[in-house]
Amino acid sequence: MDVGPCGGTPLAAHLERHRMVTPTGRSPGGDRYRPTGVSLHWLLYWQGARSLSRDKPEDVTWLSTRSQAGVFPMLDDLEGKKTGERIRIIRERKGMPRPVLAGLVGYSTEWLKGIESGRRLPPRLPVLIRLAEVLAVGDVAVLAGSDMDLGGHTTIPVSAFARIPHEAVPAIRDAVRDPLLTITDQPLPVATLRRRTVEAWHVWHTSRTHRTDVGRVLPALIRDAQATARQAQGEERRDANAVLADLWALVQHAIVWASEPELIWVVADRAMAAAREADQPAALAGAAWTYAMVQRSGGDTEGALTLATDAANLLRDRLQEGTDELRALYGAMQLHAATTAARAGREGDAWRYWDEAAATAERLPDGYHHAWTQFGRSNVALHAVSIGADLTKSASAKERAEQIDPDSIPSRERRARLHVEIARTYHQRRDWSSMLDWLNQAYSISHDSVHYSPTGRQMASEAVEHGGPLIQRRARTFAEHLGLPL
Numbered sequence: 108m109d110v111g112p113c114g115g116t117p118l119a120a121h122l123e124r125h126r127m128v129t130p131t132g133r134s135p136g137g138d139r140y141r142p143t144g145v146s147l148h149w150l151l152y153w154q155g156a157r158s159l160s161r162d163k164p165e166d167v168t169w170l171s172t173r174s175q176a177g178v179f180p181m182l183d184d185l186e187g188k189k190t191g192e193r194i195r196i197i198r199e200r201k202g203m204p205r206p207v208l209a210g211l212v213g214y215s216t217e218w219l220k221g222i223e224s225g226r227r228l229p230p231r232l233p234v235l236i237r238l239a240e241v242l243a244v245g246d247v248a249v250l251a252g253s254d255m256d257l258g259g260h261t262t263i264p265v266s267a268f269a270r271i272p273h274e275a276v277p278a279i280r281d282a283v284r285d286p287l288l289t290i291t292d293q294p295l296p297v298a299t300l301r302r303r304t305v306e307a308w309h310v311w312h313t314s315r316t317h318r319t320d321v322g323r324v325l326p327a328l329i330r331d332a333q334a335t336a337r338q339a340q341g342e343e344r345r346d347a348n349a350v351l352a353d354l355w356a357l358v359q360h361a362i363v364w365a366s367e368p369e370l371i372w373v374v375a376d377r378a379m380a381a382a383r384e385a386d387q388p389a390a391l392a393g394a395a396w397t398y399a400m401v402q403r404s405g406g407d408t409e410g411a412l413t414l415a416t417d418a419a420n421l422l423r424d425r426l427q428e429g430t431d432e433l434r435a436l437y438g439a440m441q442l443h444a445a446t447t448a449a450r451a452g453r454e455g456d457a458w459r460y461w462d463e464a465a466a467t468a469e470r471l472p473d474g475y476h477h478a479w480t481q482f483g484r485s486n487v488a489l490h491a492v493s494i495g496a497d498l499t500k501s502a503s504a505k506e507r508a509e510q511i512d513p514d515s516i517p518s519r520e521r522r523a524r525l526h527v528e529i530a531r532t533y534h535q536r537r538d539w540s541s542m543l544d545w546l547n548q549a550y551s552i553s554h555d556s557v558h559y560s561p562t563g564r565q566m567a568s569e570a571v572e573h574g575g576p577l578i579q580r581r582a583r584t585f586a587e588h589l590g591l592p593l
Contacts (some may be wrong), residue, residue, distance in 0.1 A: 275323065396415075441463045492504050492525065
């Protein structure tokens with residue numbers, strides 16, 4: 108086997124440690140691990156309970172009856188409670204041990220203890236959805252307490268946020284699962300494969316309906332890229348796998364929130380496998396960026412932060428003699444770490460990583476943006492708004508947003524995200540009208556950036572519930588555009 112310049116690096120070892128079991132407790136094959144000390148009986152029982160509540164709507168009546176009988180808590184029992192307290196009360200009323208719940212959502216018992224005790228910040232919406240599913244709670248708002256923006260008596264069905272179907276996913280799923288036992292076509296030149304992948308990323312960043320448009324080309328591109336990487340030899344094989352790793356990053360973007368978690372983890376694992384075959388610094392860092400993105404979206408902030416910093420360390424010694432692409436990937440890992448730290452409530456660490464990213468962006472040419480991470484000065488500024496919103500510093504986040512020229516962001520997807528982040532700052536202030544205005548602007552820039560955003564959908568749902576007569580018609584129309592239940 109050829110040994111490349113990255114063989115035996117700490118990151119390569121980190122990728123290998125992550126290869127078979129994901130932080131959510133799933134292997135690429137989809138099997139869920141059993142947490143230490145948890146009986147198989149408990150796991151089967153609670154997995155079954157979750158499936159019943161998801162697949163049989165009539166069980167809502169049963170749950171209501173059991174709640175009145177004192178088996179499950181009524182909403183009145185949760186009035187005024189913080190999110191962690193609500194999770195603990197519901198868990199204990201259902202007789203579910205803390206290690207069981209923690210294991211089923213892919214976390215440690217200590218993590219859940221921190222949430223329940225209030226030592227940790229309340230989980231973000233994706234993790235709250237996962238907790239609601241496992242606890243067989245059909246309404247996310249039942250878990251959201253007085254310390255979360257979801258709080259009060261807002262009705263937010265789990266079904267509206269857990270998965271947002273897209274017509275392109277079935278064909279993408281088939282391409283990912285294709286075993287390619289036999290290959291009859293000649294491999295494509297790696298240069299052709301790279302050009303097609305770059306073009307697909309360009310469509311992602313320039314189309315208003317980027318998931319739909321990219322979804323059309325991904326199935327064939329996935330098959331061609333895998334076939335080429337499999338048939339290539341020597342240095343060409345490394346180059347083909349480097350392109351394949353970049354392509355898997357795009358696939359992950361296209362299916363997140365629109366497919367089952369198992370498929371997303373398979374794609375993240377494939378990106379790592381391709382990067383290891385390529386054994387090139389940029390490919391390894393790009394795969395780490397993709398994998399850590401999946402970790403973070405699943406709520407594993409510690410794992411994501413560790414992987415992001417490991418990837419940055421891999422690149423650090425190569426920056427002086429490296430290319431702009433390498434420096435941009437290093438900066439992208441710093442931004443990833445900054446956002447991840449902010450979502451974990453670690454304000455000092457978040458801004459320390461952001462400062463490093465900002466310094467890195469200053470060393471790049473004016474107007475430079477990485478082809479797919481979009482790292483550049485405008486993206487660094489956008490992340491400052493996100494970090495402020497994640498830390499619930501709405502005033503400072505709004506001030507930072509006012510300093511950004513949207514036209515300096517070449518990506519429609521990122522430009523729309525800026526508007527969603529600004530909407531979050533108004534959401535935190537309960538300024539429903541302004542929030543809805545910014546969401547509408549985001550939607551006009553990039554339909555898919557709002558439609559497939561759990562945060563955007565949550566805010567749109569709350570605008571209907573709380574916006575009042577002034578924006579009632581606009582809020583309902585917007586929610587209908589997103590396909591939200593009214």
